[in-house]
Amino acid sequence: MEYLKVSILLLLGVVFSISSCKDDEETCxxxxxxxxxxxxxxxxxxxxxxxxxxxxxxxxxxxxxNDAGGSGTPLSAFDDFNPEAVTFSFDGNEVTIESNGLPNHTSPYWEDTHPLHIEQVVGDHLTPGRINSGSFTVTLPLDPQLATSSSATGLGAIGISVTGAPIFNDEEGPNRPLDEATALGFDYAGGHNGPSGYHYHIESSDVPENTILSFDDEQLVGIMADGFLIYGRKCNAIGDHPADLDESGGHTSSTQHSDGEEFYHYHIINEFYINSYILLFGGDLQGTPNTIF
Ligand SMILES: [Zn+2]
Ligand SMILES: [Zn+2]
Incomplete structure (x- = not known):
């Protein structure tokens, strides 16, 4: 026992002399x-x-x-994207996002032989074509700013969703707003096929097949072409539908990604568009739009 005590004291002495020696010699x-x-x-x-x-x-x-101009996009949000489809390349104050457009959920729009193919569970028809890999690339600021004037969105991709498939606006063609007949071609994910491939227009449906997509919750939905994130109908800051949204569904608050920091982001606006359908994004972009190639 005495031997053990002595050994420990010796050991401590050695440790102390090593650390003090190190302090003396450490160059800063x-x-x-x-x-x-x-x-x-x-x-x-x-x-x-x-x-x-x-x-x-x-x-x-x-x-x-722009270090003093409020928080930029919280980087942890990028972890919510489907890594099979979406990649991020960070460069200074910008991120380049590339997606192959292939969503990680089931759909009748997959080829019959695809593992994610299911029979249609909502709607009454399918548009021509099946889900095929595409290419969507956009470079966005990591600290996007509100622009002095807002910008109308156009046809084609106006954002990239967390699944990898692109987000479209409220039009199905030039000056052709979505109508009931078109909506009946959407799958439960709120998507359908078009000439430029599979894309979303509306919020997903609350059906058992829907296991990953935002439905009346605070999940991240995607990122818009102006660099601002878009979340589901509820905001994590209040756990409910926010009442302070601008006409594009945007407001400044914290989210589950921002560690209490407030930043501008969009939400799916909690109101019906046509009958029971809820648009993902039907307003103007409040930042500066970037082209999604
Ligand atoms: Zn469409
Ligand atoms: Zn919010």
Whole structure:
């Protein structure tokens, strides 16, 4: 027993002498750190300090041109996208998003032989064509800003959903708004096939087959062409339908991704469009639109 005590004391002595020795010899190499006030991982080139260790709220990057302008897109939101379809390439203050457009849910629009093919559970017809891989690419700011004037959306992809399939607006052709007959061709996911491939127009249906898509909840739905995220009808900040949305469904609040930080994002607006259908996005983009190729 006595031998053990002595051994421990000896061991402690060795540890102390090693650490004090290390303290004496450690050389501190100071590097420059830039303030990241909006916590987007990008630092403010105008506010910096030198230190050996990374100070709280400081980063090595110095490319944030708008560090004080509120939080940018919370990066954890990108984890909610279907990794089989969507890839992200980060470059400074921008992200390039590429999708093959292939959703990770069942649909009658898959080829009959595809594992995700199911019989139609809502609607009364299918539009021509089946789900095929496509290519959707867009480069978006990680700190998108509200524009001085809003922009109407056009035909084609106006956003990329978390499943990988593109989000379309409330039109089915030039000056041809969605109607009941068109809506009866949507699958439970709110999508159908068109000349440019499979895409969504409306919120998904509350059917047992629907296991992953947002239905009257606060799930992330996707990201729009102006770089702002779009969530389901409810907001995580209040756990209910927000009452302070602008005409595009946007407002500034925290979400499940933002760790309490407030940032501008859209919601699916909680109102019927035609009969029982709820549009994903029928308003103007409130930021600066980028082209989805
Ligand atoms: Zn369509
Ligand atoms: Zn919200």
């Amino acid at each position: 190499i100071e590097t420059v750190w830039y303030e990241d006030a909006d916590d987007d991982g990008l630092g403010n080139p105008d506010v910096s300090q030198f230190s050996c260790e990374q100070p709280d709220g400081y980063v090595t990057d110095n490319s944030d041109t």
